[in-house]
Amino acid sequence: MGKNLLVAQSGGPSAAINATLAGVIAAAREEEGIGRIYGGIHGVEGIQAGRLADLTDFQELEKLKATPAMALGSCRCKLPPADQRDAAIYQNLRRVFREYDIGYFLYIGGNDSMDTVCKLAHHFAGEPNAPVFMGVPKTIDNDLPLTDHTPGYGSAAKYLAITMNEIIQDTAIYAVPAVTIVEIMGRNAGWLTLAAGLPRFTGGTKPDIIALPEVPFDEEDFLRQVRDTLRHSPNVVAAVSEGIRDRNGDYVGSSAKSGAVDTFGHAYLSGVGKYLEGLVKREIGCKVRSIELNLMQRCSAHLASLADIEEAFAIGRAGVAAAVRGETGRMVAVERLADSPYAVRLRTVAIEEVANLEQLVPEKWRNLENHKVHREICDYILPLIQGEVPQFRNEFGLNDYISFLN
Amino acid sequence: MGKNLLVAQSGGPSAAINATLAGVIAAAREEEGIGRIYGGIHGVEGIQAGRLADLTDFQELEKLKATPAMALGSCRCKLPPADQRDAAIYQNLRRVFREYDIGYFLYIGGNDSMDTVCKLAHHFAGEPNAPVFMGVPKTIDNDLPLTDHTPGYGSAAKYLAITMNEIIQDTAIYAVPAVTIVEIMGRNAGWLTLAAGLPRFTGGTKPDIIALPEVPFDEEDFLRQVRDTLRHSPNVVAAVSEGIRDRNGDYVGSSAKSGAVDTFGHAYLSGVGKYLEGLVKREIGCKVRSIELNLMQRCSAHLASLADIEEAFAIGRAGVAAAVRGETGRMVAVERLADSPYAVRLRTVAIEEVANLEQLVPEKWRNLENHKVHREICDYILPLIQGEVPQFRNEFGLNDYISFLN
Numbered sequence: 001m002g003k004n005l006l007v008a009q010s011g012g013p014s015a016a017i018n019a020t021l022a023g024v025i026a027a028a029r030e031e032e033g034i035g036r037i038y039g040g041i042h043g044v045e046g047i048q049a050g051r052l053a054d055l056t057d058f059q060e061l062e063k064l065k066a067t068p069a070m071a072l073g074s075c076r077c078k079l080p081p082a083d084q085r086d087a088a089i090y091q092n093l094r095r096v097f098r099e100y101d102i103g104y105f106l107y108i109g110g111n112d113s114m115d116t117v118c119k120l121a122h123h124f125a126g127e128p129n130a131p132v133f134m135g136v137p138k139t140i141d142n143d144l145p146l147t148d149h150t151p152g153y154g155s156a157a158k159y160l161a162i163t164m165n166e167i168i169q170d171t172a173i174y175a176v177p178a179v180t181i182v183e184i185m186g187r188n189a190g191w192l193t194l195a196a197g198l199p200r201f202t203g204g205t206k207p208d209i210i211a212l213p214e215v216p217f218d219e220e221d222f223l224r225q226v227r228d229t230l231r232h233s234p235n236v237v238a239a240v241s242e243g244i245r246d247r248n249g250d251y252v253g254s255s256a257k258s259g260a261v262d263t264f265g266h267a268y269l270s271g272v273g274k275y276l277e278g279l280v281k282r283e284i285g286c287k288v289r290s291i292e293l294n295l296m297q298r299c300s301a302h303l304a305s306l307a308d309i310e311e312a313f314a315i316g317r318a319g320v321a322a323a324v325r326g327e328t329g330r331m332v333a334v335e336r337l338a339d340s341p342y343a344v345r346l347r348t349v350a351i352e353e354v355a356n357l358e359q360l361v362p363e364k365w366r367n368l369e370n371h372k373v374h375r376e377i378c379d380y381i382l383p384l385i386q387g388e389v390p391q392f393r394n395e396f397g398l399n400d401y402i403s404f405l406n
Numbered sequence: 407m408g409k410n411l412l413v414a415q416s417g418g419p420s421a422a423i424n425a426t427l428a429g430v431i432a433a434a435r436e437e438e439g440i441g442r443i444y445g446g447i448h449g450v451e452g453i454q455a456g457r458l459a460d461l462t463d464f465q466e467l468e469k470l471k472a473t474p475a476m477a478l479g480s481c482r483c484k485l486p487p488a489d490q491r492d493a494a495i496y497q498n499l500r501r502v503f504r505e506y507d508i509g510y511f512l513y514i515g516g517n518d519s520m521d522t523v524c525k526l527a528h529h530f531a532g533e534p535n536a537p538v539f540m541g542v543p544k545t546i547d548n549d550l551p552l553t554d555h556t557p558g559y560g561s562a563a564k565y566l567a568i569t570m571n572e573i574i575q576d577t578a579i580y581a582v583p584a585v586t587i588v589e590i591m592g593r594n595a596g597w598l599t600l601a602a603g604l605p606r607f608t609g610g611t612k613p614d615i616i617a618l619p620e621v622p623f624d625e626e627d628f629l630r631q632v633r634d635t636l637r638h639s640p641n642v643v644a645a646v647s648e649g650i651r652d653r654n655g656d657y658v659g660s661s662a663k664s665g666a667v668d669t670f671g672h673a674y675l676s677g678v679g680k681y682l683e684g685l686v687k688r689e690i691g692c693k694v695r696s697i698e699l700n701l702m703q704r705c706s707a708h709l710a711s712l713a714d715i716e717e718a719f720a721i722g723r724a725g726v727a728a729a730v731r732g733e734t735g736r737m738v739a740v741e742r743l744a745d746s747p748y749a750v751r752l753r754t755v756a757i758e759e760v761a762n763l764e765q766l767v768p769e770k771w772r773n774l775e776n777h778k779v780h781r782e783i784c785d786y787i788l789p790l791i792q793g794e795v796p797q798f799r800n801e802f803g804l805n806d807y808i809s810f811l812n
Contacts (some may be wrong), residue, residue, distance in 0.1 A: 174479070
């Protein structure tokens with residue numbers, strides 16, 4: 001019997017991260033070189049405290065693939081620098097790795113989680129019997145470098161495109177002038193906001209305004225666009241990233257905010273939609289509403305994309321294959337071969353080239369008045385949002401989910 | 407050839423109101439006594455200005471059934487008292503009814519729209535060649551009297567139950583104490599908030615707190631419930647109606663609000679979730695987030711209930727049948743015959759007994775700690791949320807909708 005495999009999840013949830021976990025379990029079970037399969041509860045934080053669940057005999061992989069959020073739980077834990085040999089958390093992890101005879105450690109997460117994989121790989125480098133460390137990507141934000149896109153983005157993009165289409169329909173019914181501001185996740189990268197623009201990019205006229213965090217936001221420009229649109233349409237719909245900043249780099253409306261930061265030092269954002277709602281009410285005076293799509297854009301598994309879920313599963317499998325080959329300190333990445341028919345190849349990249357770095361919307365896709373840009377964005381996003389995921393409805397008509405948390 | 411039929415939509419949208427329109431068109435087409443079928447654009451407001459679309463040859467009824475919001479547009483227009491013989495809007499409507507030879511006027515809407523039907527029936531009573539006036543119910547709020555429920559409620563309830571289930575899953579992943587407050591539509595009636603409670607009523611433990619507008623809200627009680635829950639669970643989820651009031655009948659957090667009212671004199675509400683978020687942050691100090699489900703709870707046609715859509719269609723048909731029988735000043739209503747297997751009978755009720763009145767959650771269902779109440783609520787709501795509605799996705803994977811607005 002070979003060494004055992006440990007898999008855990010970290011960072012923010014998505015509709016696809018459990019599909020990646022299912023792929024890891026499926027592949028690990030087929031590998032003769034792997035003994036038992038353990039799931040770490042609440043990421044490295046729970047693992048260092050010895051919280052492991054034995055997943056070796058877990059069978060409900062299809063239901064797990066249709067479960068939103070994270071069946072193993074998550075954490076937001078920033079490890080100390082890799083060269084702090086005496087840090088308690090590294091000592092604790094070393095003890096757990098030994099106790100459970102872990103030969104393979106797969107960590108599913110986004111930018112911050114790849115920082116964890118990077119530090120673990122460096123800290124344990126050269127230690128006899130240390131596991132290999134493999135990063136497996138996920139983030140709805142789609143902001144990891146060196147991968148065409150990230151699992152979870154396709155499902156969030158599908159939720160945003162279809163929900164935006166419904167909101168456009170809902171707000172079109174009255175003849176009185178009204179402005180609707182839809183606030184979308186994405187601290188620095190506008191990938192999700194681009195997805196909310198799909199009803200327009202595919203030939204419609206709305207959303208009228210699309211504001212990416214990559215493009216400096218000017219309040220006067222925004223008000224002018226609203227006024228211009230109101231001249232020919234009673235309803236204005238704006239898709240606005242939560243992370244839009246002014247020319248000085250300050251978050252729009254930040255003067256009205258607390259300045260609180262999360263454990264990674266990121267500014268805690270909320271309410272740019274509410275801020276712009278107030279601005280329009282004050283400066284234009286028409287009916288105005290803001291909508292924050294909030295958690296729904298990352299947890300709406302009922303609207304997940306089959307393409308995303310199946311790819312997330314395949315990425316989990318690829319992570320196991322790379323780990324068994326002995327790769328360490330690397331992350332699985334997606335290389336796109338073609339848009340139509342959509343084809344990709346999975347490979348691995350050095351974790352140092354990913355951790356803590358962000359992939360923004362490229363310069364050439366920021367001019368959203370350009371129809372060629374619309375076509376290119378559609379070519380990029382549309383293959384990722386196709387297909388419906390089978391739902392596991394219980395006797396009441398609600399969804400049954402998998403959870404390994406007690 | 408008989409007289410012509412005019413149908414219009416009014417008030418707030420839902421995922422089912424276009425299915426009722428489809429039912430009206432389907433039934434009117436089969437009636438030999440009906441000539442052409444006209445759709446009034448933007449309710450009585452557009453009709454009085456002569457904005458009618460000819461729907462006689464419209465064929466895409468199945469796609470119309472899957473379209474959210476209102477394909478004919480809406481208005482929020484309160485008619486003057488019925489005895490104001492010289493009011494311009496009545497004169498204008500009379501002219502349009504004559505010009506288009508309207509024998510049947512069906513108005514699809516909620517409480518306020520039934521006020522319109524009531525006034526029209528009284529105003530035109532006894533006039534030769536005046537149309538019959540038939541109210542056809544819709545409102546996600548489920549607050550019309552004399553009907554077991556209203557079309558649109560089932561789809562909104564399904565959205566709320568499934569989305570709440572996903573939010574519960576999303577918020578369960580971290581081990582750090584956190585409170586999530588979900589704000590749900592319903593000015594005076596708690597029917598939608600009850601639907602958000604279905605994950606608990608069907609055997610789960612969350613949402614931990616369910617606050618109906620029918621039950622006076624006490625901030626100290628709420629904070630105590632949050633603290634109690636945090637003792638055994640790191641995550642608290644609260645489903646809170648936008649319309650909760652304190653013991654004096656004042657909206658919770660209203661002191662922080664503008665006091666603005668809509669055209670019907672209803673207080674304009676927003677932000678009880680944000681208010682409670684601030685309260686928890688200040689008094690308990692843990693991580694707290696509020697989520698406003700906003701328009702999505704009424705326009706999420708992608709998650710519509712087939713039971714609701716088919717019933718809404720049947721109610722449209724029943725409205726035509728009653729109008730052809732010569733009934734006027736009445737509304738189609740649903741009488742429930744059995745929960746399981748679910749069975750209903752459609753009938754009509756006098757519009758005076760419906761207009762401007764509200765059906766609240768009954769007293770006996772307000773004690774949500776009682777498991778017998780959970781069972782009764784499930785028996786009531788669950789039949790209304792079953793089944794999936796076929797989606798009309800275009801070449802891009804987005805939904806194609808019908809609109810008669812140009």
